Amino acid sequence: MGHKTSRKHAKKTTEAAEAAVLPLDAEEVQVVGEPSMSDLLRVDKGFVLAEVDCESTPGFSGGKSAGTEALALHAPEVGEWQERLFAESRAGSKRALLLVIQGMDTSGKGGIMRHVVGAVDPEGVRTTAFKAPTEQERQHDFLWRIRAALPHAGTVGVFDRSHYEDVLVVRVHELVPQAEWSKRYAQINAFERQVVGSGTEIIKVMLHVSADEQKARLTQRLERPDKHYKWNRADIDERQLWPDYMEAYQVALTKCSTKGAPWHVVPANKKWYARYAVQRLLLDRLEAMAPEWPDMGIDVEAELARFDAS
Amino acid sequence: MGHKTSRKHAKKTTEAAEAAVLPLDAEEVQVVGEPSMSDLLRVDKGFVLAEVDCESTPGFSGGKSAGTEALALHAPEVGEWQERLFAESRAGSKRALLLVIQGMDTSGKGGIMRHVVGAVDPEGVRTTAFKAPTEQERQHDFLWRIRAALPHAGTVGVFDRSHYEDVLVVRVHELVPQAEWSKRYAQINAFERQVVGSGTEIIKVMLHVSADEQKARLTQRLERPDKHYKWNRADIDERQLWPDYMEAYQVALTKCSTKGAPWHVVPANKKWYARYAVQRLLLDRLEAMAPEWPDMGIDVEAELARFDAS
Numbered sequence: 001m002g003h004k005t006s007r008k009h010a011k012k013t014t015e016a017a018e019a020a021v022l023p024l025d026a027e028e029v030q031v032v033g034e035p036s037m038s039d040l041l042r043v044d045k046g047f048v049l050a051e052v053d054c055e056s057t058p059g060f061s062g063g064k065s066a067g068t069e070a071l072a073l074h075a076p077e078v079g080e081w082q083e084r085l086f087a088e089s090r091a092g093s094k095r096a097l098l099l100v101i102q103g104m105d106t107s108g109k110g111g112i113m114r115h116v117v118g119a120v121d122p123e124g125v126r127t128t129a130f131k132a133p134t135e136q137e138r139q140h141d142f143l144w145r146i147r148a149a150l151p152h153a154g155t156v157g158v159f160d161r162s163h164y165e166d167v168l169v170v171r172v173h174e175l176v177p178q179a180e181w182s183k184r185y186a187q188i189n190a191f192e193r194q195v196v197g198s199g200t201e202i203i204k205v206m207l208h209v210s211a212d213e214q215k216a217r218l219t220q221r222l223e224r225p226d227k228h229y230k231w232n233r234a235d236i237d238e239r240q241l242w243p244d245y246m247e248a249y250q251v252a253l254t255k256c257s258t259k260g261a262p263w264h265v266v267p268a269n270k271k272w273y274a275r276y277a278v279q280r281l282l283l284d285r286l287e288a289m290a291p292e293w294p295d296m297g298i299d300v301e302a303e304l305a306r307f308d309a310s
Numbered sequence: 311m312g313h314k315t316s317r318k319h320a321k322k323t324t325e326a327a328e329a330a331v332l333p334l335d336a337e338e339v340q341v342v343g344e345p346s347m348s349d350l351l352r353v354d355k356g357f358v359l360a361e362v363d364c365e366s367t368p369g370f371s372g373g374k375s376a377g378t379e380a381l382a383l384h385a386p387e388v389g390e391w392q393e394r395l396f397a398e399s400r401a402g403s404k405r406a407l408l409l410v411i412q413g414m415d416t417s418g419k420g421g422i423m424r425h426v427v428g429a430v431d432p433e434g435v436r437t438t439a440f441k442a443p444t445e446q447e448r449q450h451d452f453l454w455r456i457r458a459a460l461p462h463a464g465t466v467g468v469f470d471r472s473h474y475e476d477v478l479v480v481r482v483h484e485l486v487p488q489a490e491w492s493k494r495y496a497q498i499n500a501f502e503r504q505v506v507g508s509g510t511e512i513i514k515v516m517l518h519v520s521a522d523e524q525k526a527r528l529t530q531r532l533e534r535p536d537k538h539y540k541w542n543r544a545d546i547d548e549r550q551l552w553p554d555y556m557e558a559y560q561v562a563l564t565k566c567s568t569k570g571a572p573w574h575v576v577p578a579n580k581k582w583y584a585r586y587a588v589q590r591l592l593l594d595r596l597e598a599m600a601p602e603w604p605d606m607g608i609d610v611e612a613e614l615a616r617f618d619a620s
Contacts, residue, residue: 079424087539114389114431121424123439123470127432160433215617222613228606229397236616296538303532306546307525 035059037280041264043257049250054210054269060276067272071279075119078279081286082124082156084293089154091294094199096151099282100159102168103207104245105235106217108271109160112207116279117158126151129160142166142184143191151200163188167252172244185255192261201289202261203281206249207268211242345369347590351574353567359560364520364579370586377582381589385429388589391596392434392466394603399464401604404509406461409592410469412478413517414555415545416527418581419470422517426589427468436461439470452476452494453501461510473498477562482554495565502571511599512571513591516559517578521552 040058060067085095099117101109117125128149137145143163151157167184170176192202209217218235221227238245257263264281268274350368370377395405409427411419427435438459447455453473461467477498481491502512519527528545531537548555567573574591578584 087536090539110431110433113433117432118428120432121420122427122430122432122435122437122468123420123423125432129433158432219614219617222608222610225605226397226603228608229400229604231606231608231613233613236613293536294539295535296541298532298538298541300532303541303543303546304529307529 036284037277038262038264038284041266041277041281043253043263043265047254047257047265049208049246049253049265052208052265052267054208054213054267056267057270057273058267058277059280060273064270064272067270067276071115071272071276074279074283075116077283078116078119078286079121079124081283081289081291082120084291085156085286085289086124086154088291088294089152091296093291093294094153095289095291096153096155096157096200097282097285097289098151098157098159098195098200098202099278100162100164100202100204101207101278102162102164102205102249103268104209104214104242105232105238106214106221107207107209108268108274109207111271111275112205112278113158113160115275116282117156120156124154125156125158127158127160130162130165143187146191150195153199157200163191164252164256168245168248171248171251172241185252188256189258192256192258196260201285203285204257204261204263205278205281206253206263206265207274208265209268211239213269214239346594347587348572348574348594351576351587351591353563353573353575357564357567357575359518359556359563359575362518362575362577364518364523364577366577367580367583368577368587369590370583374580374582377580377586381425381582381586384589384593385426387593388426388429388596389431389434391593391599391601392430394601395466395596395599396434396464398601398604399462401606403601403604404463405599405601406463406465406467406510407592407595407599408461408467408469408505408510408512409588410472410474410512410514411517411588412472412474412515412559413578414519414524414552415542415548416524416531417517417519418578418584419517421581421585422515422588423468423470425585426592427466430466434464435466435468437468437470440472440475453497456501460505463509467510473501474562474566478555478558481558481561482551495562498566499568502566502568506570511595513595514567514571514573515588515591516563516573516575517584518575519578521549523579524549 037059057067060070062070085093085097088095101112103109113127117127126149130145130149133142133145146159146163149157149159167181167188171181196202218239221230253263253265266274266277266281347369367377370380372380395403395407398405411422413419423437427437436459440455440459443452443455456469456473459467459469477491477494480486481488506512528549531540563573563575576584576587576591
């Protein structure tokens with residue numbers, strides 16, 4: 001994890017590169033030593049999921065209106081960074097960014113897609129929602145469909161659920177024998193090491209809601225006919241397995257939080273906070289990647305002269 | 311083309327269905343007989359591309375600030391209609407919507423993606439940018455990669471360039487013999503008839519900039535180092551072929567503007583207008599499709615009782 005000590009904005013001007021070495025505006029400085037959002041939410045040694053307070057808002061002292069405002073304020077930056085990442089790829093860079101979103105039903109994954117990912121140029125982002133594998137997908141290794149959905153150079157990939165379902169729902173329901181799923185943690189780590197090694201940085205996020213909050217959200221779905229299309233009778237039955245899911249998450253989070261691709265647990269009972277936190281994680285990472293407008297080696301005068309001749 | 315006489319908003323409430331039969335707010339009414347955006351921009355019999363004024367703003371009497379404001383005002387509606395379309399698909403509907411965007415280089419296709427399409431939930435939209443075909447794609451019929459990119463039920467598909475390149479750039483540069491490309495107009499019409507028949511409505515848009523406006527936009531790219539990544543030396547050379555491209559467009563627009571999948575030519579020298587017009591075309595069509603929140607047959611009381619027991 002690269003830590004950054006500044007929060008510079010992506011400016012669509014040539015001064016942006018120079019700005020990086022100019023004195024920073026006090027408001028934009030994150031004091032050295034102050035923990036980043038990643039520091040606050042990262043799954044490190046000794047992490048215990050049950051100890052996370054789903055109502056908490058680490059790294060943000062304001063309330064809902066301030067959080068919503070901050071989200072809107074920074075939304076354009078995500079798109080601007082992505083444009084730089086794409087520009088860089090035109091000059092040969094292979095870098096990309098992958099955001100993996102996991103969470104129990106109603107944890108707010110859709111809201112992250114609309115409110116955080118939605119700020120990126122649709123051509124610069126590729127969202128994949130992983131459902132129960134199709135017949136064709138089942139003919140392959142569990143990572144086959146994941147590999148096929150990895151982001152191209154210069155783009156941001158977003159997974160709404162992911163290969164982690166293969167050690168979550170699959171483990172809880174014993175959809176494959178233990179001998180098989182138990183090997184997957186190491187397979188996932190090896191896979192992600194490969195992905196990171198090839199230039200795609202990975203941010204992994206679990207949106208963590210409490211069982212009570214889920215009950216409230218599911219009840220609301222029932223009470224709003226325009227949300228009935230999201231209803232699934234099995235959702236209530238799955239709640240019986242809540243402790244099993246939490247155990248499966250605890251294991252996955254700790255076995256697969258690596259230096260190259262750490263897990264973050266985002267308290268998600270407050271939707272506005274979860275969105276703010278994921279946006280911050282994305283922005284911090286993009287800032288650390290610091291893609292620059294590439295020098296494309298264009299002879300501007302010569303090209304302008306060609307224009308006049310045209 | 312279904313015409314609609316009202317512009318109702320997609321409301322995320324149960325009253326939306328009832329609202330459709332309630333007296334309409336005067337401000338929301340489009341007077342019967344007033345031409346819709348599609349009426350104003352559609353390619354009908356006798357259409358001549360050369361007669362379109364790229365600076366004009368059909369159907370909008372205000373200027374840039376009013377147009378930008380209108381775009382922002384209506385942006386959420388596009389997403390709301392798409393959610394209904396998706397909801398409907400959960401109850402078995404196979405309907406989808408495909409937006410095809412064509413235009414010369416710098417005509418503003420990217421801006422449509424960011425400012426119009428960007429308002430839709432990223433999970434409800436699938437954007438495909440068609441580049442020169444890959445080696446694999448060349449092994450297949452020209453419609454092969456197009457079919458693979460068609461939107462799923464309940465979603466909005468967006469093509470940034472499309473199968474029309476196979477009768478535009480391919481025709482201008484004679485990339486295949488005339489005997490081959492000349493058959494494609496009929497093949498395209500048959501293909502689109504199939505697509506529409508299977509429940510996917512199609513909106514086709516040509517963003518039409520003038521040659522002078524393109525020159526100004528390309529010059530600006532050269533003058534802004536942060537836009538150099540978009541530069542392509544061939545862009546200037548392609549300008550020499552402008553009349554050939556206009557001829558190819560004229561033929562494609564008139565041969566392939568069908569009742570089921572008409573073409574629209576959007577004057578695009580004013581970016582704000584082009585965005586407004588495409589948004590209006592999208593909204594008018596979604597309103598005419600009028601997807602409704604489906605009755606999922608849920609016994610709400612029984613489900614709530616199951617909750618209490620859980």
